[in-house]
Amino acid sequence: EIVLTQSPGTLSLSPGERATLSCRASQSVSSSCLAWYQQKLGQAPRLLIYGTSSRATGIPDRFSGSGSGTDFTLTISRLEPEDFAVYYCQQYGSSPTFGQGTKVEIK
């Protein structure tokens, strides 16, 4: 099983600031099989990024993804109030797994 480790656990930032979230895999992940989701309290996850860097339908361009191999990054260029949430990475190979999440909170 591929274990995904996200860092930091919590990111305290102000609106307008840049957020950089990391996802590290225990073994190499195909770049076509890495996604990011946003989850707000009491809601279902929402797909943000798939294939490492492709934005899902309706996702604003302040969200971007990058990386390869075992190291992947989600960047939010300028935080909007609605972006404060928990973010999960996922590898969706034959046995999908998720990271433990990064909480982006208002500083």
Place this chain on the structure above:
Amino acid sequence: QVQLVQSGAEVTKPGASVKISCKASGYTFTYYAIHWVRQAPGQRLEWMGWINAGNGNTKYSQKFQDRVTFTRDTSANKAYMELSGLRSEDTAVYHCARGGTVTYLDLWGQGTLVTVSS
């Protein structure tokens, strides 16, 4: 409207079984797989497996394969997840989600809380 709507919360006892439904609307049900993902309190999302809504093929996570069964009813555009031998550690929110068989999950149900308590 493209959506997945799940059945309501369940409270059940250890050793029992629970069956959750997931109704799809706004898209062709049989073109996709339905995945099941659970989230226990304070834990990460955990993939349980998928059912191909078109042909009924299934794939289960090794962790759950002895206790979980996925079915679907194409006439009702519904998928079902049944988990047996429930224990307290199965207390979680269970989500259905749309995807391929090896793809991201682009549409999620609202989640169903299952509470296992004696």
